[in-house]
Amino acid sequence: MNTCPEHIVLLMHDYLDEEISHENEKELKAHLQSCEACKTHFHELKKTVALVQSTSHIQAPSNFTQNVMAKLPKEKKRAGVERWFH
Ligand SMILES: [Zn+2]
Numbered sequence: 001m002n003t004c005p006e007h008i009v010l011l012m013h014d015y016l017d018e019e020i021s022h023e024n025e026k027e028l029k030a031h032l033q034s035c036e037a038c039k040t041h042f043h044e045l046k047k048t049v050a051l052v053q054s055t056s057h058i059q060a061p062s063n064f065t066q067n068v069m070a071k072l073p074k075e076k077k078r079a080g081v082e083r084w085f086h
Pocket of ligand 1: 003
């Protein structure tokens with residue numbers, strides 16, 4: 001049985017977006033302390049967000065494009081370069 005207020009889930013998203021108000025954050029944390037289901041859901045959300053952030057922060061090394069071009073077979077080089085820059 002789920003008796004959680006619907007907006008608690010919205011607060012979780014606001015919190016992870018760092019767009020939560022101080023009042024709402026207090027409410028969210030109070031609910032999480034008393035509700036195992038929401039705590040679990042919140043941890044899953046946090047893990048997902050952390051994963052997305054860790055992959056989106058990976059940047060290609062500065063010579064990445066050159067390395068890619070060097071690995072292209074000669075006859076495909078021109079097409080490959082064009083695909084890369086357009
Ligand atoms: Zn709950």
